[in-house]
Amino acid sequence: MFSVSCNAFLLWHPAVHHSLLLLRALQQCHTLVLKPDPPGVVKPNRIPYASQCGNHLSIVCPSGWGNVCTSTPVLKEGTLPLLRVAECGLQRVHDPQHILYFFSPASMRSQCELKDQFQTYLSAVVVGDQILRAVDDLVMASSIGNMEAERQAHAILIDRIGALDASLQEGHTGKDGSEGNGMHEVKRWSTWPLYTAMQFVVEEAGLPLGPFPRMAEAYKRLRGSKEIAAHMKLVQRTLAQINVSAGVGEGPLHWPYRGLLREVQRRIADYAESPCMGDIANTVGEKGSLRERVSGARFGLQHTPTRTPWTMQGYH
Numbered sequence: 001m002f003s004v005s006c007n008a009f010l011l012w013h014p015a016v017h018h019s020l021l022l023l024r025a026l027q028q029c030h031t032l033v034l035k036p037d038p039p040g041v042v043k044p045n046r047i048p049y050a051s052q053c054g055n056h057l058s059i060v061c062p063s064g065w066g067n068v069c070t071s072t073p074v075l076k077e078g079t080l081p082l083l084r085v086a087e088c089g090l091q092r093v094h095d096p097q098h099i100l101y102f103f104s105p106a107s108m109r110s111q112c113e114l115k116d117q118f119q120t121y122l123s124a125v126v127v128g129d130q131i132l133r134a135v136d137d138l139v140m141a142s143s144i145g146n147m148e149a150e151r152q153a154h155a156i157l158i159d160r161i162g163a164l165d166a167s168l169q170e171g172h173t174g175k176d177g178s179e180g181n182g183m184h185e186v187k188r189w190s191t192w193p194l195y196t197a198m199q200f201v202v203e204e205a206g207l208p209l210g211p212f213p214r215m216a217e218a219y220k221r222l223r224g225s226k227e228i229a230a231h232m233k234l235v236q237r238t239l240a241q242i243n244v245s246a247g248v249g250e251g252p253l254h255w256p257y258r259g260l261l262r263e264v265q266r267r268i269a270d271y272a273e274s275p276c277m278g279d280i281a282n283t284v285g286e287k288g289s290l291r292e293r294v295s296g297a298r299f300g301l302q303h304t305p306t307r308t309p310w311t312m313q314g315y316h
Helices: 014-025 096-102 105-110 112-144 147-171 191-204 213-223 226-246 260-272 275-281 310-315
Strands: 002-007 030-035 058-060
Touching (some): 002 014, 014 030, 014 096, 014 112, 014 191, 014 226, 058 096, 112 147, 112 191, 112 260, 147 191, 147 213
Antiparallel strands (some): 002 058
């Protein structure tokens, strides 16, 4: 049986849920081990980034041979055989996507369906990681008190979420143009890195799903699935057991910056209505209004080489 262990205060982290849901999709027996937190407030330097968990998360493979809770080499169609520990020498990983190192690569190459699943899963991991890294950048930008940097970091995050929303429209459309029913999406490995990223930005960061209807529909559909219900039951049962055994009361198990997006959007709205921004909006040069020439959500650092400011163009 696979063991996913972390401190109880990290139960909000996307990597924890990603690991458990991926093992469920791989049809592997697994359990969650929560370490009781010491009394007192968690120090800020112990809080990992949302995009990486480091050594705070540990995923241990079962000893010996096993698949789908059996010790026999009889496999179901579309499943992967585990490598023996003596053969691969790998017993512990710290990232959800590294769980696949425990499985036989020869079987994956021989089954085209699994090979396609693997490639799609890695692409989904990259997309989810980009969203979570954008959240980390927004946390850092909001901590330095620079509104231009904060607004740009917020714009990058919204752009990446919008790209995910657009990709969901393409992914749920069948060859005949009809919308997919999502019956098999819970069996796809690629579903879970995207779902855990969505869950984090919605429930912890406070993203409103109104501007993203396709993502809202997919999130609601997955949230009500049997797989998520079983997953949440495991998490709640483990949490209740550790609270009783350690004599620890229910503490804060949420992201320390919970609701950050709502606060950032409020500050950006106030900043956009400030007098200095009003002066910028009313500034007109030789090439028209400044707001028409520069994206309003991306003032500050630019990805392109700078040009001579329009106020100095008359001197050249």
